[in-house]
Amino acid sequence: MSHNEIISNWFERYGNDIYHFLIYRVGPTDAEDLLQEVFIKALKGFNGFKENATPKTWLFSIARNIAIDESRRKKSKKWADTIPIDTSNEPKTNDSPETILDFNEETKAIYQCIQLLKPKYQDVIILRGIKELSVQETARILKWSESKVKSTHYRAKKALHEELRRCFSYEEIKSPRTIR
Incomplete structure (x- = not known):
C-alpha cells in the first residue's frame, strides 16, 4: 500500500476526531484548513512515523502542533462565541x-x-x-x-x-x- 493510500485511510478513520480537536482548539473557521494541513504534513513526514506510536496519537500530535502555531499567529481567542x-x-x-x-x-x-x-x-x-x-x-x-x-x-x-x-x-x- 502506498503512503497516499495509508494517509487516505487514516483520514477516513481519524479525520473527524482530529477535526473536532481543531474546532475546540482554534475555532470552526480555521479547523477545516488546518485539518488538511495535518494530513499534508503527515504525508510529507510519513517516513518519520515510528511504528511504536499509533497513527491516531501521531496525527493528534501533528494537529496539536499546528493548533499551537495557529494560535500564536492569531494571538486572539475572541472566536469562543462561535464554537458549535x-x-x-x-x-x-x-x-x-x-x-x-x-x-x-x-x-x-x-x-x-x-x-x-x-x-x-x-x-x-x-x-x-x-x-x-x-x-x-x-x-x-x-x-x-x-x-x-x-x-x-x-x-x-x-x-x-x-x-x-x-x-x-x-x-x-x-x-x-x-x-x-
Whole structure:
C-alpha cells in the first residue's frame, strides 16, 4: 500500500476526531484548513512515523502542533462565541424544547470557559474529557508522562470548575456533563 493510500485511510478513520480537536482548539473557521494541513504534513513526514506510536496519537500530535502555531499567529481567542455545540453524542430524549435549550446553553458555557483556560489545560480537557482518549494516548500526544497527564487533567478540571463558578452561577449550570 502506498503512503497516499495509508494517509487516505487514516483520514477516513481519524479525520473527524482530529477535526473536532481543531474546532475546540482554534475555532470552526480555521479547523477545516488546518485539518488538511495535518494530513499534508503527515504525508510529507510519513517516513518519520515510528511504528511504536499509533497513527491516531501521531496525527493528534501533528494537529496539536499546528493548533499551537495557529494560535500564536492569531494571538486572539475572541472566536469562543462561535464554537458549535455538538450534542450528537448525547443520548436522545423526549425532553421539552426548554430543557434542550437549557442544555445547549449549558454546553456552550462550558466550551466558552474551556477557551479561558491555559493552553495545556485546554489540551488535556479536550483530549481526556471530550475526546475520551486514554491517559496513555494523551501522554503520547502531549509528550508528557502519564502522571503529568493525570495531575494536569485534575488541575484542569478544577480550573474549569472555578472558571464556570466565576462566570456563571450554579443555577445556570445544573450539571456539567462534559467534565470528566
